[in-house]
Amino acid sequence: MRSIELVLDPDSDAAVRAAWDALTAADLPSLGRSGTNDPHVTLAAGDALPVPAGFDAPVPMTLRLGxxxxxxxxxxxSVLVRAVVVDPVLAAFHTAVLRTTPDVVETSQSGAWSPHVSLARRVRDEDLPAAVATLRATPLPETLTVGGVRHWDGETKTVTPLA
Structure with a gap:
């Protein structure tokens, strides 16, 4: 699978990693356990997603969390995530990304896309209260700052910075 993703600036990245670390310290599932994940928001994903030459809309500077x-x-x-609010700038950029990537999975399409920052995968139902309590004790800021855009090739584990 390949994807085009918004990545975070160092401060926002550190804030998400702190939430991952808190989940790990509480012996709960966390994306911080793999050591290879980077906090991001996926804009588009697909099996044959090319590296785009550019986008015809500005990259969002901030992301407001829901x-x-x-x-x-x-x-x-369940997968536990924080929603990202789709404002006009993010919606326009998502549309611009889709213009460069016609062959995306359904969940990347307009109307089906649910932008988010992932925190933990495969959280058992009985662990959800503890996970929520842990995240309340390590709150994320209301707004995250975007640090760039990248293309991720999951097969070759290659990251290509785009913007």
Whole structure:
């Protein structure tokens, strides 16, 4: 799988990593456990996503966070994320990204895209209260600052900075 992602500036990246570390310290699932993840917001994903030459809309400078969301991850398990609010600048940039990547998965399409910052995968239902309490004790800022755009090739583990 390949993707085009917004990455965070150092301060925002550190804030998300602090939340990951708090989950790990509480012996809960966390994206910080792998050591290879970077906090990001996926704009588009697909099997054959090319590296685009550029975009015809400005890159958002900030991302406003919404509430905690749960995505299904199998029987009695969830992916725990913070929603990203889609403002006009983010919506325009997402549309510009889609113009450069016609072959994306359905969840990347306009109307189906749910931008978010992932915190933990495969959290058991019985661990959700502890995970929420842990995240309340390590709150993320209301706004994250964008540090750039990248193309991720999951097959070759290659990152190509785009903007």
């Amino acid at each position: 509430g905690l969301l749960l995505f299904p991850a199998g029987a009695a398990r």
